[in-house]
Amino acid sequence: MSTAPPRLLILAASPRRDGNSAALAAAVREGAQAAGTPAVVRFLDDHLGGFLRDCRQCRDADGRCRIDDGYRELFFDEFLPAQGVALCTPVYWYGMSAQAKAFFDRMFCYFARSYPDYAQTRAGVAGKKVALLTASEEIYPGVALGIVQQLQEYARYTRSQLVGTVHAYGNQRGEIVDAPEAPLEAARALGREFFTRRYWDLQFDSVR
Numbered sequence: 533m534s535t536a537p538p539r540l541l542i543l544a545a546s547p548r549r550d551g552n553s554a555a556l557a558a559a560v561r562e563g564a565q566a567a568g569t570p571a572v573v574r575f576l577d578d579h580l581g582g583f584l585r586d587c588r589q590c591r592d593a594d595g596r597c598r599i600d601d602g603y604r605e606l607f608f609d610e611f612l613p614a615q616g617v618a619l620c621t622p623v624y625w626y627g628m629s630a631q632a633k634a635f636f637d638r639m640f641c642y643f644a645r646s647y648p649d650y651a652q653t654r655a656g657v658a659g660k661k662v663a664l665l666t667a668s669e670e671i672y673p674g675v676a677l678g679i680v681q682q683l684q685e686y687a688r689y690t691r692s693q694l695v696g697t698v699h700a701y702g703n704q705r706g707e708i709v710d711a712p713e714a715p716l717e718a719a720r721a722l723g724r725e726f727f728t729r730r731y732w733d734l735q736f737d738s739v740r
């Protein structure tokens with residue numbers, strides 16, 4: 533039986549390499565590494581060059597997506613094998629960035645029944661621990677709730693567990709470093725406790 537520690541994939545979904553989402557991503561990684569969790573940060577911009585297309589027109593003879601931009605490698609080599617995934621996104625128009633949305637949309641290509649190994653893909657997508665870290669300029673509690681809701685539904689649908697959310701207020705690049713709410717501390721703690729935080733989806737008939 534493998535005793536390898538669970539792996540964490542951190543997705544940075546802003547085009548700004550020195551921005552607030554990137555700072556959140558780095559803090560999650562720091563926390564994870566302090567706990568001995570292997571963790572990598574990937575910028576979605578490096579792996580996404582286009583939106584989902586009509587799969588019937590796009591697939592090659594083996595059923596693979598023809599968009600050759602590195603998404604496939606990110607998805608199969610890093611996302612599917614990871615036991616945990618932290619999405620760090622700026623708030624764009626009260627939603628996630630287009631990069632983040634495209635990451636989820638493009639999964640469809642390998643998830644849909646028309647893909648030969650769709651069952652294997654679904655098994656790999658299911659059951660992860662997921663977390664959401666957001667950065668916005670506006671300071672009010674509801675600004676990122678649409679994204680929280682979306683990730684919660686994603687988690688329910690894929691039988692994953694949403695183990696934490698962190699929100700940072702800031703606009704200039706890296707401004708959240710000095711934010712009084714100390715979001716980077718919260719991000720580090722999330723990384724440290726990613727696989728140990730108590731998660732409880734309490735239901736009416738749960739035994740307690």
Ligand SMILES: Cc1cc2nc3c(=O)[nH]c(=O)nc-3n(C[C@H](O)[C@H](O)[C@H](O)COP(=O)(O)O)c2cc1C
Nearest residue numbers: 546551552553622623624625626668669670702703
């Ligand atoms: C296209 C775009 C849309 C944005 N929409 C919002 C918004 O709806 N609400 C908000 O508070 N901030 C909005 N912002 C500001 C960013 O969320 C904020 O600057 C954030 O810290 C950027 O994160 P980053 O440094 O990771 O790119 C928007 C910024 C851009 C570029």
